[in-house]
Amino acid sequence: MQFQQLQYFVAVAETRHFTRAAERVHVAQPSLSQQIRALERELGADLFVRARGNIALTDAGEALLPLARRILADADTARQEVQELVQLRRGRVRLGATPSLCTGLLPDVLRAFHDRYPGIQLLIQESGSRDLVRELARGALDLALIVLPLPAPAPALTTVELLREDLVVVSSPDAPAPGGGRRSVEIADLENERLVMFRHGYDLRELTVNACRSAGFEPEFAVEGGEMDAVLGFVRAGLGVAVVPRMVASRAGRGLRVTPLARPGLSRTIALAHRSDVAPPRGARELQRMLLER
Numbered sequence: 001m002q003f004q005q006l007q008y009f010v011a012v013a014e015t016r017h018f019t020r021a022a023e024r025v026h027v028a029q030p031s032l033s034q035q036i037r038a039l040e041r042e043l044g045a046d047l048f049v050r051a052r053g054n055i056a057l058t059d060a061g062e063a064l065l066p067l068a069r070r071i072l073a074d075a076d077t078a079r080q081e082v083q084e085l086v087q088l089r090r091g092r093v094r095l096g097a098t099p100s101l102c103t104g105l106l107p108d109v110l111r112a113f114h115d116r117y118p119g120i121q122l123l124i125q126e127s128g129s130r131d132l133v134r135e136l137a138r139g140a141l142d143l144a145l146i147v148l149p150l151p152a153p154a155p156a157l158t159t160v161e162l163l164r165e166d167l168v169v170v171s172s173p174d175a176p177a178p179g180g181g182r183r184s185v186e187i188a189d190l191e192n193e194r195l196v197m198f199r200h201g202y203d204l205r206e207l208t209v210n211a212c213r214s215a216g217f218e219p220e221f222a223v224e225g226g227e228m229d230a231v232l233g234f235v236r237a238g239l240g241v242a243v244v245p246r247m248v249a250s251r252a253g254r255g256l257r258v259t260p261l262a263r264p265g266l267s268r269t270i271a272l273a274h275r276s277d278v279a280p281p282r283g284a285r286e287l288q289r290m291l292l293e294r
Contacts, residue, residue, distance in 0.1 A: 003075065005039040006068040008032050009047060013065050016055045085282075092121040093283045096132040096144035098203055099228040101270065104247030105145070105163075109294055113287050120283045126227075128201040133157065136275055142284035145291075147203040148269040159271040162291060166246045167207070167266040169259045172238040177257060184262040187215045194222035194240040196231050203268070208243045211266055232256065 011021035012032070022029040040047055045060035057065065097106055102124065110122060125135065129146040136144050137156060148159065169178055169185055178193050179185030190212060197219070198205040212219040222240030228248065235242050236255040243266065249258045272291055274280050280288065 001039065001042050002035075003071075005035045005042075006071055008035050009039060009061075009064065010068050010072060012036060012048065012055065013057055013061065013068075018055065083282075088117055088120070088282055088286065090119040091281065091283050092123055093281070093287050094123045094125070094140065094142045095284075095287065096125045096127060096135055096141045096146075098129060098132070098145065098147060099126045100204060100245050100248050101145045102126050103228050104245055104251055105270070107251075109287075109291055113290055117283065117286065129203050130201065133273070136273060139275070139278070142274065142280045143288055144273045146271055146273050148271045156276055157273045158276045159273045160292065162270045162272050164267055164269050167204075167243050167261060167268065168246050168249050169241055169261060170232070170235050170244055170249050170252070170256045171241040171259065172236055173255070173257045175238045175241075178241050178259055182259075184260045186262050187211050187266070188217070190219060190241070190243075191215070191217040193220075195219050195224075196226070196234045196240040196242040197221045197224035198231055199225045199227070204243065204245075207266065207268060211243075 007025055008021065008027070011024045012018055015021045015024060018033055018036075019029050022032040025032065036047065043060065043064070046058050047061035047064060049056045049058055095106075106124075110124075113120075114122065125132070125141065127135070129150060132141065132144040132146050133150060135141045145162070146159070148161070169190070171178055179189040195208070197208070209219060223234055226234060228244070231242050231244070232248075232252050234240070243261075245268070246258075249256065272288060274284070274288070279285075
């Protein structure tokens with residue numbers, strides 16, 4: 001009795017049709033019929049009553065069907081268990097993250113993950129939360145670090161809150177300090193500043209612009225359209241100020257003045273997301289665990 005024969009038998013039993021069963025298991029119909037006959041010879045009993053336009057299970061077939069399904073299920077479980085162990089030695093994890101998180105949160109976690117699982121390839125995609133949610137939905141990513149709340153409901157995703165991070169104002173030490181040099185500044189103080197602004201689709205852009213409008217003014221841009229590294233570079237050059245996550249500012253090195261926002265200030269919630277209907281592969285689940293325990 002061969003494993004493949006049991007697959008063919010279950011396919012015929014479930015479709016009650018030899019041609020459709022052959023299409024399901026991607027084999028020519030004569031080959032499938034030949035393997036079914038070989039299985040019947042091995043067992044010494046007919047498994048199907050073959051009549052034109054009607055395929056029915058015999059008593060022997062009825063007895064074999066639950067056993068065959070159990071054998072196939074056990075084999076599939078064994079395959080998955082072995083593959084999960086193998087995935088921690090080789091394979092890939094496809095992770096999406098906003099550019100600010102790639103700069104601030106991920107480097108240390110990814111270094112620890114790579115040290116523990118050097119055979120797993122890490123594929124990183126930088127984009128805004130809206131684009132990352134779309135990539136998750138179509139199966140192009142295993143996990144994504146996104147900013148909550150999402151611009152639109154995403155019922156097909158499972159999200160776990162990871163951290164809440166304050167935003168700060170960064171400026172060039174060679175330029176006048178925002179807010180007249182006070183230890184913290186109000187959002188309203190940014191009305192007198194020219195902002196270095198991220199491109200459209202950036203979560204930080206929407207958050208900053210909405211905060212300014214809530215404070216009663218439309219922000220003025222010195223330059224706009226950049227990614228995180230470009231924005232920090234323009235601020236160092238004295239083109240204007242920017243609102244960035246505290247974690248990014250702390251890793252940005254010299255050449256930036258960091259000024260907190262006065263309470264209540266601005267903050268953002270970072271969450272880890274994956275599809276609800278598909279379990280992430282073993283390597284992705286291990287990275288998820290490390291991110292949650294960081």
